[in-house]
Amino acid sequence: MLDNLRGMAVFASVVGHGSFSGSARELGITTSAVSQQIRSLENDLGVVLLHRSTRKLSLTEAGESFYEAAKDVVSAAEKGKIKVNQLRDELAGSLRIATTPELGVHHILPALSTWMAAHDDLSITFLADNYYVDMIDERIDVAIRMSPSINDTTLNNHPLSDVRQLLVASPQYLRQHKKIETPKDLADHKLICIEIMKDASQIDLIQTETGKKSRQKMSSRLYTNNVFMATTLAKNGHGLMRVMEMDVKRDLENGDLVEVLTGYQLPSFVLYAVTLSREQQPAKITRCLEVLKKYFHAN
CATH class of the missing domain: 3.40.190.10 (Periplasmic binding protein-like II)
Known part of the structure; x- marks a missing residue:
């Protein structure tokens, strides 16, 4: 089928140019390759499509009928190519x-x-x-x-x-619970655990001034796979939350949440x-x- 389609395109080109050489120049192949395509197509179809002479080419009756179909195939292929190019080059x-x-x-x-x-x-x-x-x-x-x-x-x-990752909590929560001044103080607090984060309850911290690293395991009793849910729980005073800064930027700006341990950094993403x-x-x-x-x- 693919060879026939290729042959139809070559056949339509030959008829359009009225010669094998003109078709060869258009298609960028040799004249003998054009001739071979036509012979293969005629063999597959079992009919003669072109009368060949030293002066010109002429269509047989079968060739005239087949030429219309070949033109339609070539036209459909060109339209398809145009649509593909539009999808490639245009915002559509x-x-x-x-x-x-x-x-x-x-x-x-x-x-x-x-x-x-x-x-x-x-x-x-x-x-x-x-x-x-x-x-x-x-x-x-x-x-x-x-x-x-x-x-x-x-x-x-x-x-x-x-x-940046941050540890945050609501002002209400921080007023009602023990102060958080060092990573060890996290052991006295509950973490709202976002399960989509790897090792969600394990907090790695780097002291900004000294570069000293520390790791603190926090206990959790509230779990969710959704940052929106975790943020709401944190704003309602149910515990600390480890979260991406960009996800709570507005809550930090309007004071609904507060960053804790500001002298330390969590690993960035x-x-x-x-x-x-x-x-x-x-x-x-x-x-x-x-x-x-x-x-x-x-x-």
Whole structure:
């Protein structure tokens, strides 16, 4: 079937140019290769398509009928190529983005809002969950991920920002419980445990001035897999929370949450976008990444 389709395209070119040599120049192949394609096509069909003479070519009755079909095939292929090029070069078609609910609401949607409004030919699907989706199975174009480091070499990784971790609590909680002045004081407090974080109840700290490292295990009785839930619990005074600074920035600004142990640092994370490895990314993916990078650089 593929050979027939190739032969139909060559046949349509030969008829259009009225010669094997003209077709060969258009297609960038030799005249003998054109002749071989026509012979193969005629053998497969079991009919003669062209009368050949030293002066000109003419179509047989079967050739005239087949030429119309060949033109339709070539035309359909050209239209398909044009549509593919449009999807590659224009901001049109569909774009599927995977992120977490927290990142999606607080950052990805604000980052892309103006851009989305300016390109209404682009259909965008957001998948928001707290686990890594399979980009091929879910047909994901861009995934937003966060981890201590980027170590996946099977995909294209695009760093967006370094993100600080913080220990936070509500002012109400801090007033009602023992003071927290050193990492050892954490042993007297409860941690609201976010289960999506690795070793969630183990707190690693570095003293900012001296660089001294310490590790403190905290006990927990409240668990969730959702940062929104954990933040609400913390604001209601149910314990401390280890969280990404970007997820509670507004709560810190308006005083609903307070950072504890400000003289210490927790390990930071890398926020990055992931795309499938391709020789050439469609324009919609490239532009989306540019907008995200600009947003996080500014913030």
